Amino acid sequence: MRFQLNDDQRALRGGVRELLAGRFGRDRMRACVADPSVDRRLWRELGAAGVFGLRLEEMGLAEAALVFEEAGRALLPGPLVATHLSAGVVDGAAEGEAVVAGCDGALVDHLPDADAVLWLDESGAFVVDPAELVTVELRSVDPMTPLNRVTVRPAEGRALPGAARLRREAVLLTAAQQCGIAGRTLESAVEYAGVRRQFGRAIGAFQAVKHLCADMLVRVEMARTAVHAAAVTGDPVETAAAKLLADEAAVRNSRDCLQIFAGTGFTWEADVHLHMKRAWLLSTRFAREGEIQDALASSLPAPGIW
C-alpha cells in the first residue's frame, strides 16, 4: 500500500499550478468576473495542456482529480467537468475546440457558449443540442458562471454508454474542485492572519483566529484524503462521501476565510466572495448534501458483513 502521491503525480500537480498561474492570473480572473463568456483561446490552451483529454492518454482518475483540484484552487471558470467527460465522445472536446456545458437535470452552466450539452442525471447520460434546451436564465450568484434553469426536459439526445460511471466521475471531479477552494481559502486566511495587525500583534496570534484556521486545515485534509481515496477505488459510496466532505470543506472554509478577512472580505474587491460563491454553486452540482447522506445511510451493510 502506498497511499501518497508519486513523483509523477507531484510533478503533474506542480505543472498544472504553474500553467494556471501563467494563463489565468488574477487580472484574467477579474476580467472574467466582468465578462463571464468562455475565453476560447484559454479553452484551447487548456485542451493543449491535456486538461480535457488527459485520460485518453493513459492517465487515470487520480491524475484528473489532481488537475481539477488545481482548477478549483485557481477559480478556473468554464464547464470543465462536462468538457473533460466528453473527451473522445464529443468532437473537439479533448482539444478544447468544443465547449461542452454540463446539465445535472436542473441547472446548465455556460449555456450561451456551449457547442453541446452533456446531460447527466438518474435517467442516464446524453449529448444534447444546446438549441433543444428550454431554459430560464438566472442572474448567477457566481459572476464567472452563467446559469440556466431547465424548464422542459429535452425529448431527444444521443445516449452515452456508462452513464453511472460518468455521473460518479462528475461527482468526484466536482469534489476535487471543492478541495482546491478549501485549500486556497485556508492559505489566504493564514497569510492574512499573519500580516493583519490589531491590538499590536498579528491577529493570527489570537487563539480565536488560530482555531478557525486549524478547523479549516482539518477539513482540507479530510476532504483531500476522501477525494484521493475515491479516485483510487472508484467506489460509488466513497465518491459520495468525498463530495459530502469536500462540499462542506469548501463552503465552510470560504466562510471562515471571509470571517478572518472581516470588513475587507465583505467587499467585491477581495477574492474571498468569489471562492464562496463558486463553493455554493459546486455544492449543488451532481450530488447534494441531503441526498448523499440518504444514500450513505441506506448503503450501510448489516452488522457482521465486512
Add this chain to the structure above:
Amino acid sequence: MDLAYTEEEEAFRAELRAWLTATVPTLAPRPDPADWPGRRAYDSTWQRMLYDAGYAGLHWPAEAGGRGATPTQHLIFLEETERAKAPYVGAHFVGLLHAGPTIAAEGTPQQRRRWLPPILRGDEVWCQGFSEPEAGSDLAALRTRAVRDGDSYVVTGSKIWTSHAEVADWCELLVRTDPEAPRHQGITWLAMPMNADGIKVRPLRTLAGSREFAEVFLDEVRVPVANRVGEENDGWRVTMVTLSFERGTAFAGEVIACQRTLREVAAMARRNGSWDDQTLRRRVGRLAAEFSVLWRLIQWNVSAAQDGTGVPGVGGSVFKLRYSQARQELYDTAAAVLGVEALDTSREWTVDRLSSLSYTIAAGTSQIQKNIVAERILGLPKGP
C-alpha cells in the same frame, strides 16, 4: 498512489488472520471492568500469547526485541485484531506504546535488557506519571521535585490521571531536577518502581463510574540514578522523541470498532422505527462518510510514515481532532436511537457515550491540538 496491499503484506495478513481465528475463541471470558487484578491478568495472558506467536512489539525495531515490521504491517495488525474482536492492548498500553519505545530509543544497553523483554512478554505493567494537578495542558509546568542524594533521586510531589497505577510495576515519571533552569530544560525522565516506599495511590472515579485512573502521591520516594533514561535535565526531549512519532495509529482499531457500532446503530434504528426519521438517517449517513474517511486518513498517514515523508505528529493532531468529535457524535446518535433506554447505564452504548467525553480531553485537549496545528503546521505566531 494506490490502496492495494502488496503480496508480502497480504501474506502477513493471511498468516495473522489464521492465527487469530485459531486463538481468539480459546480465550477466557473478559473480566469485570472493576476487577483490576483480573484485568491485568487477562491483558498479560493475551500479551504473552502475542509474544509466543511472534507478534509482540511488532513495530518495535529488531534490536529492541521487536519484529521491525513496517508501518503498513502494523496497521494490518491493528485492523485484523479488531476485526477478530481480539483483546485490546489494555494494561500494557504505556509499556508498549510509550515507555518501551522511549527506552528503546534513548536507554542504555543495560536499560533495554532490563526493561524491554518483560514489556514484550507481558510480565511487567507500566503507568505514566506526567500530568500533575497544576500541570495539565501546560505539562512543562510540572513541579514534582527530584533531589540527588548519592546513587538515588529523592522524589516528592504528586501525579494525576495515571491509568493502571493500581496494578503497575513501573512508572515512567517526569520530575523537575533543576528548578532554576528554563522550564523545559530542568526536567528528567525516571523509571520508578511502584513498590518503592512513599508511594500512595488514590483511585479516581470517572463520570462513567469506572476507576480507570488514579492520583499518585510521592513522599520522598528513592529512585536509583541508574533508572534515569537520558541525561539529567534532558527529560523533555527524551519524552517528545516518542510522542512526536504518534500518527493516529493508536486509534486505528477504534475506527474499525466505530464502523461496526454505526452498523449496529443503523440496524437497531431499522428495528425500532427511528429509521423513519430523516434527520436521524442523515446523521447516520454523515457518520458513515466520516469514519470511512478517517480510516483512509490513517492509511494516508501510515503511507507517509513508510515513505519517511510528512511532518511527524501532524497527521496525529489532525486525525485526533476529527476522530474525537466523530466518536462523540456516534454515541449521541446511538442515544437518539435508544430513546429512553439511553438513560440506562446497563446499556453498553450509554457507558461508551459517557467514556467518549474523554476523547476531546485526554492526550491533549482539542483546544491544545488546534494550537499545535495552527502554530506548527500553519506557522501562525505564538499566542500572547
